[in-house]
Amino acid sequence: MRFAISDGNAGLRQPGIILRVDGKSVGKPGFFGLDKRDDFPPRLLRKLYGEVNADGLRDHITAGWDAPVENSELLMAVEAYVQPILQQAFEQQYRRDMQLAQARLQKAIQTRLAELPEHKRQFADRAIRKVLDKYYGEPDSKVEPIVFVLLEALERSDYRLLLEHIADSRPRDVAAIAEGLNDFGLAEMAYLVEQASARSMFLDQLEQLALNTATSEAIMHKALERNLWVFGPEFSLFSTNITLKRQIEEYLQKKYVGNKADQRPDLLLNQNLNGEYLLIEFKRPSHSLNHDDYIQAIAYRHDLGKHISATIRVLLIGGRRSPDFPQINREPDVNVAVFDQLIATARNQLQWLLRDKTGIAPT
Template identity: 55%
Template sequence: MTQHSFKVDTRLAFLLSENYRSPEKALKELIDNAWDAEATKVCVTLPELLSDDPIIVQDNGSGMTINELQSEYLNIARNRRDRNGDFSPNLRRRVKGRKGIGKFAGLMITSSMRLETWARNKYSAFSFDKSLLERYEGLPDMPLEIEESDSTTHSGTCITLSHLNQSLRYPTAQKLKQILLAEYGRESNFDIFVNGKELGVDDLQGEYKEEKILLGKSKATLRCTVTDQKRKLRKPGISVRINGKVIGDPIFFGLDKSDDIPKKLLEKLYGEVDLEGNDDDITADWGALIEGSQTEKELTEALQPLLQAQLKSVYGQEMHLAQARLRKKALERISKLPENRRDFADKAIKKVLDRFYQEPESKLEPVVNVLLDALEHSDYRAVIEHINAARNSEVSRFAEALEEFGFVEMASVAEQAAHRLSFLDYLEEICLRSETLESHVHKAIEGNLWMFGVEHSLFSSNTTLKRQVEEYLGKKYIGDRADRRPDLFLTQNHNGERLLIEFKRPSHSLTFADYQQATAYRNDFHQNGIDQQINVILIGGRLGGDLPTQERREPHVKVMCFSDIISSARRQYQWLLEGRL
């Protein structure tokens, strides 16, 4: 039997270099290598736009000898964790490299790479050029000359990336800084410099503030950024430094207990406060400020209003717009509440919007609508009278009354959501039965339009319109067509739109003929004097193969399966119940 072996094609280097989604992510891989090598300082130099200058990444880590280069660095896909474990030997850092391909990261944006490294009084270097790969069939066949000489330079590694790929986007310092801050922003004993400037709070994208603060007998400096980037920050909050040393984890100085600031908004806050002296108010292990100490009190009193103002300055308008949109949608329902409930309904909605800041509106609207349902159908009279009676009494009693209202309010919302989940279970059960008819699901659904989504929950039935439509239908659908009329036609929601629903039995597979029937109803209405927008929903058990695709359907037409409607509605209300209230 003839023995053969795998051959590593030179194209592998190209494929590995393409493993990175952006040039900044590729450079971050080289900095990860410096972290693993226990560097305490990394300097990144980026070229000017469209210049021929190289990218340079230099660190003061452990470096490599020629033997280490040959046996480890040049060993593709070798996992250092298998050999040395998950932590670096001296600083006990958790090792980031795990695939053994980070060495090719620079080749994504350049065609030439030179690596120089110093370790144990030896200097080693080699150069690697993409053009060489085209001359050889496999990486093992390609010669690589490694230079070696004696050296007295301290340990470290320098990677120079030349001949940047002009067809790709140049790496930018700003984008690189955002990635590095997210990963290394709170790491001690690991200083990163980009184009000569140390990475700091002021490099984070957003609104930066630096302010001097007087604290009794001492002074402090606050440096803080409220970021507008989507990337999640590592350890948000304000770090406390006393005499240059970080004390414990970042904190929010009471803002995390404030009802005015949504918790998700606090994740955008990133900074540090430096103090001189005050080390008597630190725990013995330097793990935190002593709770209730003079320093903690003075910092909280000074920083809380500053941070609160900065957060509201950046996100206040956005929060207001989101609230305004949802409040506008709910205005019609609020206006129909008894007068003594309207103010509480508006405040309760604001409370929900603040609490769930930055949740998508598709998730917030069901919460708002269920809350309004609870206010419309629950007896709040006793609680509201209690609050009104407490309004002119001492502050503590009034606060207690408001708290009681909050408990009742949230309990009613949760109860309403639970009832809707029970309804969905019932509907799912009857849809699974072969004997279930259109009339059965019609009866179950016509009073529960919320299950189609929040955009349909505000449609209402109008008796006068219903009578007019019946008179029209009586003339239009006669003889053989008498039993072929729309199942449900309602008016109207807050935008003045109307809703036409055509049901088919749950065992029926929807066809193109069903689609034509539903849209023909709408066309009939438009041709007979109804000029408002009419939304059409066609519902059946399954989607047939001849139905038009979404792109080819008429505007404002939905084709849905009972199972999908039930599943979507169930997810919304389970989300509401599972830890949201």
């Protein structure tokens, strides 16, 4: 394998690596997968030239020697070998240029970066590097507006400017639309970082409530009623409304009157877009869920089922489980949660989501 990277400003007329098999060139020069990577600047590809000898591919070439056979496993192995070598060479030659470009840009926006919260500054640095990588070799007059749009989204936490940028693009201007959507994705990640920070603070406060022995069912109900994401992604699509609240209120008023009024449970009825219902019963964080709680929860479902024809899932939540709480042979669609585990799981999911989408974990 022999290759070189031009250090000239202009790209080569016919860049790429020629594949040779038994001394013959196969098809047109290519880039062994580098041209398919989103994180590799296309302008750099125009500076690459060379050749790779792979005689072992002789049985994997089309009859006219126009190209390798499609989906050849041996060709994939050659690509897997060649690509990291090329990428490392580019890194060594151009990474310093990238760093200098980022330093110049950060100097121009230093004041705005300093005003951002710490978690947003981390994201801004990461996002700016991505922009510089993508638009390597482009003039500052093109790169700076993109970075400024990104900072605008980070500062305002909305998408108005980005949506206008996309809307102003002509339908045939595919490049402009794609660029706008890419910027929108960066702002979406910025919003995700901010949302994760807020949710992390929410979990801190929720944990304090759960640790307080004086916290009642009603307090936990109020805290979680509009924050069902805490229970997991599958519960995020459920929400309550005036009609559902009225149904629960009418049911409880009929069932818990007179001497039973002080036994009134704390129930929340939700519904998702598929028409499924979720009935949540809150117990105090100091309460241990027992067999009687289970029997009571499914009894609520049976009573409500007389007026609701759709599936009703049950979620029972308290401070811990008693030994007599049924582990098996439960009715279908009955889930149980304890506050400590619930909060810990929500934190883990939040951290996983941030690492997966942005590579940043919440502080």
